[in-house]
Amino acid sequence: MDLIEAKNVSLKYSDGTIALNDINLQVEPGELIYITGPSGSGKTSLLKLFMGVEYPTSGSLAVLKQPIIRGQASKIRKLRRSIGPVFQEFRLIKGRTAVENVMLGIRFLNIPQKQMKEDAINALVKVGLKHKISTLAENLSWGECQRVAIARAIARQPLLILADEPTGNLDKDNALNILELLTSFKDKNTAVIITTHATHLIESFKEGKLICVSNGSIRQERLG
Numbered sequence: 363m364d365l366i367e368a369k370n371v372s373l374k375y376s377d378g379t380i381a382l383n384d385i386n387l388q389v390e391p392g393e394l395i396y397i398t399g400p401s402g403s404g405k406t407s408l409l410k411l412f413m414g415v416e417y418p419t420s421g422s423l424a425v426l427k428q429p430i431i432r433g434q435a436s437k438i439r440k441l442r443r444s445i446g447p448v449f450q451e452f453r454l455i456k457g458r459t460a461v462e463n464v465m466l467g468i469r470f471l472n473i474p475q476k477q478m479k480e481d482a483i484n485a486l487v488k489v490g491l492k493h494k495i496s497t498l499a500e501n502l503s504w505g506e507c508q509r510v511a512i513a514r515a516i517a518r519q520p521l522l523i524l525a526d527e528p529t530g531n532l533d534k535d536n537a538l539n540i541l542e543l544l545t546s547f548k549d550k551n552t553a554v555i556i557t558t559h560a561t562h563l564i565e566s567f568k569e570g571k572l573i574c575v576s577n578g579s580i581r582q583e584r585l586g
């Protein structure tokens with residue numbers, strides 16, 4: 363089953379900007395995909411389509427078999443439960459601890475509170491934050507916030523991880539650590555898609571697909 367199937371997808375914003383033009387792409391379970399391209403080329407727009415935040419203005423797009431079309435808002439909301447997003451700005455809630463933030467990201471799964479806390483702690487352990495479980499969001503460093511955001515995405519055991527610029531503003535070592543961490547969550551069921559400007563870092567990765575976005579069009583290469 364393809365997790366994502368995009369056929370001749372274009373996205374034109376209401377002000378007339380053509381962000382994406384005739385995109386064809388298939389993403390299978392277990393795939394690892396890096397999306398690069400200059401600022402304004404359409405990377406975030408592509409992720410927005412995959413999240414069902416924007417709709418194609420032409421062509422067809424299905425994510426986990428759910429067509430991304432208008433009029434299916436409740437189905438698309440349900441689809442998002444199987445997606446682990448890591449946003450550029452993290453979206454952590456101040457006044458809440460790291461573990462509470464992760465729990466807030468999985469509350470819709472309707473699992474018992476105790477289990478939910480265990481799952482959240484396990485996710486924080488996986489991102490190396492065992493020692494920060496009870497720290498308030500506002501007392502975490504920038505890099506730690508980023509790790510909490512990743513923990514929140516993986517705690518829901520998503521079929522698709524979508525990370526938008528997780529290496530932004532990081533130095534080389536930390537950027538590599540984050541890329542390695544995110545790619546480690548790829549398994550036979552889960553695909554990981556990461557947008558990044560850090561093309562020089564991706565070159566050291568031997569696995570996965572590289573998608574270069576330029577002026578709304580894509581070119582695919584295989585790494586390694």
Ligand SMILES: Nc1ncnc2c1ncn2[C@@H]1O[C@H](COP(=O)(O)OP(=O)(O)OP(=O)(O)O)[C@@H](O)[C@H]1O
Pocket residue numbers: 375376377379380381399400401402403404405406407408
């Ligand atoms: N809501 C919107 N309305 C109109 N135009 C938009 C909107 N969002 C993005 N755009 C435009 O669409 C194009 C693609 O933007 P997008 O954010 O996808 O690029 P990007 O590759 O992610 O850029 P960056 O690397 O700077 O984050 C840009 O020209 C941008 O100005």
